[in-house]
Amino acid sequence: MSTVGSSRPAPSRPLVAGVGNSNDQTRRHNLSTILTTLHHGGAQTRADLTRKLGLNRSTIAALVGELVDLDLAYETARTEHGTVGRPSPYVHPNDRIAALAVNPDTDAIIIGLVGLGGVVHKRIRYETDGLPSVRETVNIVKAVVDGMRGELESTFRIAGIGIAVPGLVRVDTGVVALAPHLDWHDEPLAELLSEALGYPAVAANDANVGVIAESIYGAGRGVSDLVYVNGSPSGIGGGVLVGGVPLRGASGYGAELGHTLVNPGGLLCHCGRSGCLETEVQLNRILAVIGRETIDADELDQVLTTSTDPALETEIRRQIDVLCLGLANFISVFNPERVLLGGFLGSLMAAHPERIQQGVRDASFGELAAGLTLERAQLRSRLLIVGAAEFAFEELLADPAGTAPALTA
Structure with missing residues (x-):
């Protein structure tokens, strides 16, 4: 199970996947490289991954096999005709590995469910009467997520919660130092949402979330x-x-x-x-x-x-x-x-x-x-929920082997 009632800092590593390393001691790095490549670039053949990442075919095959065993990826056969030799299968990110995304604003709270690969499964806009307080925001998000519990538990594994806030956010703690238009001051939003929903949470400024989403998918x-x-x-x-x-x-x-x-x-x-x-x-x-x-x-x-x-x-x-x-x-x-x-x-x-x-x-x-x-x-209306989910996926992308077995199901 994931750590309940915890928040974690926002990502600061480069957004691109990088290249692989053939040193056996860096297996986890290579798993991270492949999963990030699939998450950002969509389905690719093993041959594509071999060319892009600079690893040999047998190494790619072993790493892909491990991601499949971890239920983070799956493979499908190629259907093209006219290829020479045994066709290289397609490797897909498993979009049932998902993150919850939250974006509070002055007139509404947006709650999203986003799978690996940036797939938006749900986007719910909950309009508010006046400025929502932090407590109201947490209660609204909890009520919406509780209404989805059956589907979440039967179909998805949740990596965490990403929160996009229109204000100043302390990246190491998830505390909203100041959201002036919401009249929020020193609010531990990530911690409160994590405790309410039972998933680890990370919060960030909404525009910083937006630039990440556009740089990856837009x-x-x-x-x-x-x-x-x-x-x-x-x-x-x-x-x-x-x-x-x-x-x-x-x-x-x-x-x-x-x-x-x-x-x-x-x-x-x-x-x-x-x-x-x-x-x-x-x-x-x-x-x-x-x-x-x-x-x-x-x-x-x-x-x-x-x-x-x-x-x-x-x-x-x-x-x-x-x-x-x-x-x-x-x-x-x-x-x-x-x-x-x-x-x-x-x-x-x-x-x-x-x-x-x-x-x-x-x-x-x-x-x-x-x-x-x-x-x-x-990305328009998908922008902030896709970007917030990227923050929630950070720990999984950085260490698939260490994180995937603990994902909340």
């Missing part, structure tokens, strides 16, 4: 230097990859991009300063123009791309121009290969892609924007 795949900026009802967050490694900072608070100063004479931010990016570029200011309190992400796309309201168009253009200044600052600091926009920032880009592209080029310093690609994040 528009940031294969990019080592990446800036991800997300806009949500809670404000603007950011995540950064530097040389393929997530930027954490000394206390895990790195890349608080929403608190970049863009207008010294602007609105007062909850952080105490005026004119932060997240006060000047804000979903609520768009909703106020269109007379709405909330809006679905897909509907927002439609509204922003089809509206003929001059007031809305003026606000969209104002926010885009300010956003471009902020993005140019990030480009100067991090010199990324790619910048991704998620949440309602992606909707702004869908409304005026040329204005954003040109605005970033005009505001950027010298050649820093040369060769840069600016894209919308791809």
